[in-house]
Amino acid sequence: MIDLKLILQNPEEVEKKLSLRRETYDLSGIQELAKKRSQLQVQGDQLRSERNRLSKEVGNLMRQGKKDEAGTIKSEAAKIPARLEELEKEQTQVEAGLREQLLRIPNLPDASVPVGTSEADNRVERVIGNPRSFDFKVKDHVELGELLGIIDFEAAARIAGARFSLLKGDGSRLERALINFMLDLHTGEHGYTEILPPFMGSAETFTASGHLPKFEQDLFKVEPFGFYLAPTAEVPLTNMYRGQILAEEDLPKKLCAYTPCFRSEAGSYGKDVRGLIRLHLFDKVELYKFTRPEQSFAELESLVKDAGKVLDLLGLPFRVVSLCTADLGFASAKTYDLEVWLPGQNAYREISSCSNCTDFQARRASIRFKKAGSKGTELVHTLNGSGLAVGRTMVAILENFQEEDGTVKLPEVLWKYMGKKEIKVKG
């Protein structure tokens, strides 16, 4: 949620910022409901105040044994509850409506985000590494996976249908190797604490992260239990401290987590139907931070660095792209995508998305910290980023390090995890 106060104090500016995204938003309903709510609040407060005063008096008189006087006041006070109930009912309704609308307003883009109308306006920040030139016709990862006997899409389809994968032998070992390599790097070198959270959560959890109520169609729901499967570890990690007050000295809190990710991919029919690129179920290692507000944008830069380090060490060429206002996710104020070079597609493809959600999720989840020296609490900022999407990393390794016969030379950092230096075509 964005701050209601911001909307009430400066609606024009909020509307202007929101209009930089693709959709348009009308804030007049929110303004009206907020006004109504504070009126009801004041009226209710006055009634409650009166009731409290009279009740106290009844108590005093009873103690003094003045039963008759107490009775008189009692009957006067008895008129209040009915009126109060009416007001409270109306206020509850108004508040529910207000919240419903607020929950569907996205975060405001940061001033540093390039303004644009489509992903074509995303800004390339830097390019790292050079795509290798091949003197033979490159195969894509689907061909390589079959040739090497490490990916079996037909078997996956038998089990679960389209958009699933089945890895075997060195394929499944490579997946496991990548997960371990990434976790070891982020915990060992970058100072993140490893978390293994639940992969599903309640509606409340998904509302806090911003995935509900607006994006239910993108999620798998577990009926009849009411759980949703996490499309990213960002969801459980955001909720680890829901409703908590953190100590300032514990910030920034840096977490990383391997989880499977479940996505319905509603509306993506016909897109990336081939291969490991877009699946209903994939593995990801996620990076996550809770920070003080002043440090969140600096922490975003270092988060991008941490994710990029994985690609560096694997020897994969990539570029960093700053998403424009139209391409920004719902909860994000600023997002950098890392795009890895895929020879099989002759293109850079997203392999990590790193976002600063500022106080947007923290407000929904009520995650605050106590400021040293001053009274009260303040909302933290939350950041998340892939470090990295494991399946797409496997795609990049297969395609970038293939030999003419299909053999794949593994990056040196993976040798110890794989127990070998290459995946050979079976003779």
Next chain:
RNA sequence: GGAGGAGUGGCCGAGUGGUCUAAGGCGGCGGUCUUGAAAACCGUUGGGCGGAAGCCCCGUAGGUUCGAAUCCUAUCUCCUCCGCCA
């Protein structure tokens, strides 16, 4: 699935209808004392809305009442025992 118990402020914990809407302790902060520190002692210390007065928050949601942490109902979570089970 069966039986029982428990959810109170950062933490522990008292409080079973009305002396302030939470005693006391720990922790935190400030101070006295001290060369400094510890100890001791004194003071202070939850969250939300509001300019303020004031209002709300004792797991959550309802209910009873002039008045609910306290009584009733539902629900969630945790614990113990039994059963089942990876």
